[in-house]
Amino acid sequence: MTFLLGIYYTAIRASAFPTRPGTADCSSFFLSTLYTTDTETIHTTSTATVTATVTITVGLPATPADGKKKKRRIIKNRQELQKRQAVIGPSKIPAYASPCSGAVRYSSACSCIGMKAMTVTLPDPSTTVTTTMTDSIATVTTPTSTLTATSLLLQFTDNTSTYSNAYVASSTLAGTALVVPSANPSSAAHVVIQPDGSITANGNLLVGQSSSISTQARFLVWIPPTSPLPSIYAPLNCSLDGSYNLSCNCTGFTVFGTYKFAPQQDTLRIFSSGFTFDPTVYIAPLHLRGIS
DSSP states (O other): OHHHHHHHHHHHHGGGSTTOOHHHHHHHHHEEEEEEOOOOOEEEEEEEEOOOEEEEETTSOOOOOOEEEEEEEEEEEESTTOOOEEEEOOOOOOGGGGGGOSHHHHHHHHHHTTOOOEEEEEEOOOOEEEEEEEEEEEEOOOOEEEEEOEEEEEEEOOOOTTTTTOEEEEEEETTEEEEEEESOGGGSOOEEEOTTSOEEETTEEEEEEEOSSOTTEEEEEEEOOOSSOOTTEEEOEEEEOTTOBEEEEBTTEEEEEEEOSTTSTTOEEEEETTOOOOTTTEEEEEOEEEEO
């Protein structure tokens, strides 16, 4: 064996001759090339939103607006999102070293002249794969609303001798402008239901005033607008339904009615929803509707 390696060694060392580059061939034989691949993912999102503006008249149904929102996502991958490695190993034995009879003996002979195995790492040629995914999402957006004040007359709808088809009017008692019924349309108050639910007429605001008769009732009175309201007053929040029937809420007081006795006879009040009416004292419940 030692004798054969000596022959191989001599053959390789003969690379000193120009026609036999033995050392370079050993280096080439031992050289392994490793190709590596890395992966990169890029996410991008684009969004489009549609909004709408709607004009709404108080007491009439409002139509909402629909919006659409689209979302676009792009993913870029190098080498199809999969890491891979490729290794190219040693090349074949040169012809002049064929007496070595195999890669093992040729490797031993190359080692005798100080050559060692080595690996060179190179980047793999990159390929870009682009995938586009589009998601369509249907959404309903909240519209920007413009509310319009409604001007009308208020009429009682109850079949009673005093209030049947009577209109809401104003009467002053002891310096207080009270709400009373009037059979004469020309005496009716031209009220305006504001976008915030308040009711005004002739520059005055309709509010509920505390009653000395019952804590579950409030007088309906007209006062000059002021902010904040004095503690004896409570604001009204009113609206009209599709048939123009009026409903109001005065901090939990929701039922219209009147007191039968002087001096506040026939003055309109608003009562708490759970109030029990004595028919000998009160006329209730009463109902109002808007007439344009």
